[in-house]
Amino acid sequence: MTVLVAFVAAVLFGCGTWLLMQRRLTRIIIGIGLLGHGANLLLVAGGGRPGRAPIIGADGAGEFADPLPQALALTAIVITFGITAFLLGLGYRSWQLTQDDQVEDDVEDLLIARLEARGSSSEPTPPEHLPATDFEVTRPEVDPRSESTP
């Protein structure tokens, strides 16, 4: 690995990270693409110095390039493509629903955050204060403290 390659990888990761933290799905997808490129660059360059294509019997001189990182990177390239395609599907769906691709705050998370601090489980009635029977004819009176709904 040379300083130059490391620097290029750093730029790819930096730009990818920057885009990943945006609110637009398109930018996030492009950010993931850049991160993928950065990772593949590290993988292949980290595998050693440039060399001859690892095809046995082909013409040429010098050492073979390491084939294993190449195989790993090839897998990674195709997977990144699959992810990109899927995320574009999400973006398309987002456009269908909102005419935009803004990544909104998670509604469920916001609901959880808004939950009152007082819980649904407070100290229950001591058993001494409960009706002394299993066969209540009327519906059991409900302890308001233990029935507060979120």
Added chain:
Amino acid sequence: MLGPLCSPDRQSSLHMILAILTLHFVLGIAIVVAGDRLGRRGFAVAALAPALTLIWLVTRAGEAIDGRPTVQTIEWVPQLRLAIDLRLDALGVVMVGLVSGIGLMVCVYALGYFSHPKPGTGRLAGLLTAFAGAMLGVVLADHLLTLFVFWELTSITSYLLIGNDDKNPRARDAALSAILITGAGGLALLAGLVLIGQSAGTYRLSELSSTTPVGATVSVGLVLVLAGAFTKSAQVPFAGWLPGAMVAPTPISTYLHAATMVKAGVYLVARLSPVLADVGIWRIVILVGSAATMVIGGWRALRQHDLKLLLAYGTVSQLGFMMLLFGMGAYDLAQAGVIVLIAHGAFKAALFMVVGVIDHEAGTRDVRKLHGFGAGWRPIVVVTVLAASSMAGFPPLVGFIAKEKGLDAALHGSFVGATFLVVAVVAGSILTFAYSARFVLGVLGRLGTADHDPISRQVDPPTWTFVAPAVLLAAFSILAGLAPVLVDDTVRAATTSLYPDSTPRTVVLWAGFNTAFALSIVIIGAGTALVALRRPVARAQARFHDAVAPIPDSDRVFWAIVTGTLRVAKRSTRIVQNGSLPIYLMVILSVAAIAPLIPAVGALDGLPDFVSTWAHLPIAAVIVIAALGAAAVRRRIAAALMLGAVGFAMAAFYVVQGAPDLALTQLAIEVLATVLFVLVLRFLPRQFTDPKTTVTSAIRLVIATVVGASVFVLALVSSAARDDVTQQPVSAEMLERSVPDGKGSNVVNVILVDFRGLDTLGEITVLVVAGLGMVSLGRLSRRSRTDGGSPFERLPVVDTSANLLYGSILVLSLYFLFAGHNQPGGGFVGGLTAGAAISLRYVAGGISAVRNALRLKPWTVLGGGLLISATTAVVPLVAGQQLLEHADLEADLPLLGTLKVTSALPFDVGVYLVVIGIVLMAYEAFGDDAESDGEQRSGAPAPAEVVGR
């Protein structure tokens, strides 16, 4: 399966223990599944399990009492000394007798109790059976960890039993309280058992008695074990959950909270005391904790108006008593403990049943509302008097023998604290006598108050089947008291099974005028006084409780902890889980960047060369400029094209690096990805319109820079580390074996389809899933429309050239596929190239042209590809070889010459099809159609037919 412990003469019943346990769980689950279809009849079915267990017990009890326990061992991980060890010895006989005997009674009783079953009654019967199985497991386990597993099962099933009426908030609270307290204790118990097992060198209870574990580990371990036993057996300060659990229907309370589950802690202490009583603070903890339990439980029982709660606190008190008897490590005390165990099971179950009968008939069990019953209730009154007398320790009932024996043994105790023990037992017994009397007075109606109508006198008497179990248990209490010889053998054998060297004395009703008897007189006298003076006593108790009310009791502390935890959890959730994806990512990325950076900077040892080949320079320049451009531009298409530029530069980099396969793949991907981006982005607004928020932008910039810097340093450090390794890289062997073993000279392809073929199989599975997701998202709303979007204009020039090129590119893709094993290429590259050909068809004729191209559904291609690859991978397994085992076939064909087919080829064909499939899926998801004249020309079906389904 047979463990070394099993001698041949016991083999006949070898698997019976396991069969008995399995029966309980299977039957229990079956009844739960049948649920309310069975209703209360579930209890009739459930009775089968304890009945069969009792029959089995009768066949084995003799041998076990003679000192020949039935043993069964199922080895699991011998290296870790993990085994399922089951063992029935004399104490086991006592416990199984209690669990199954009372279990049978409870099942019969429940049939009467649930005469008008509510929904959920059937489930109750099933859970009860499963619980009984777990409890039998606890008392039959000979391995500490086996015991622990069953122990936890009793906690879980009892949680479900208490909370069975899940619409009742009180039942839920009580169940929660029980599971939290006993569950926490269970965790402590596990830790303690492991500490003790490791120190002792054995996890077998039966072998533990011959060891003398000592040391700090054991001292810590035994405290943890006691925490488990104390929570389970409701000892102070963990007693709060037991009275709360009385919200369960009375048959359940009878079984769990009188006879069985709460005795698990006592049982464990009984098993471990012979070894551990003299170690650490075992005896002190039990002396203090259980003496407090016995006295406080009795004190609080005396204050109750609800008969069931009176019994609950009484049970707490009695559990303290048993704990004291078993926990001291003295055999004669333990012998008294065994008698209490039996006596308590009988009288407490009978009394609970009485309470249930009264509640069932009169609709209350509050002593203030009971004013005595009519003549038909005499059997119930007799049962009450007998069972309560046994509880009070009144002669000639078996409870009297138990207490007498305990007092006598405590008086002769030779350990520190024996005197304290005597005082505690006497004080507790006085209270026990008093609350027993209170129970009897309550049932007789002597505690009824004038402000409640004396309705109980008119209540119909219960049916005899409803009363019979209680009658039987009361009869046992008096019979065993009058003729202790009935239980003598068993009690003595159970004692010897705990203390092998001891010679327990015969159990007798009358042991002569000794100190113990004198103390009994004191107990009865003081207890009678407490009852006679019950009004002033109650006032004094009330004053005392008002005075100590500000001090929080353990129950309030427990709920304060629970609610406090929930409050903290909610507050922190509000901060941590705020719903913003950018903020989540910022946190994750900052940690991921900074954490490894700190050690990496230290490891950085000089800089390597600036460049290795000057060809890198222009490539690097393009990548950097395009990446920065992609991050900066505000037009969507422009950003996507910048990403494409990075991709093409990467392909060039791969060429320089000596990776032609990568370069080919990258090029094909870039073409396809760009088309995809255009297909989707054309819908979206042209520009990003983010509001400019400078603060967050600055933070993002900082994080992005830090991540970049971190990657830079890590890349240098990690590649330097790789250079230091002197060993041959893994790939050296792959290079060597590629041709002889993989039958291919393109090593990258051989790795993909052969050496690491399983990875590839996983990868194309991911692709298939992504493709399915994409097409589902894209087609979601299209079904409602008749067309695929806005048709675009067809251009004759494009049309013609596309037709020409389509075929030739397809041929090229097939070449890549077939040559890929030896030349640059392969399934991925071939598939992507074919994808490019399909893209051409799309450009010319829209989605219908794509559909026409193959006449196969995209998902057929996608799934078919995966199927082919997976089949190729699995076929060797059928032939008895390894997954993905290589095979090849050579054949001379006319015209074509020698054709060599390796098993890698069909695998790669699958990959090829999956990649084509995903391209087809993408067009299916996002594509539009060309103008309709195109269809007429090609004779394709109208797109509405295909899409509109």
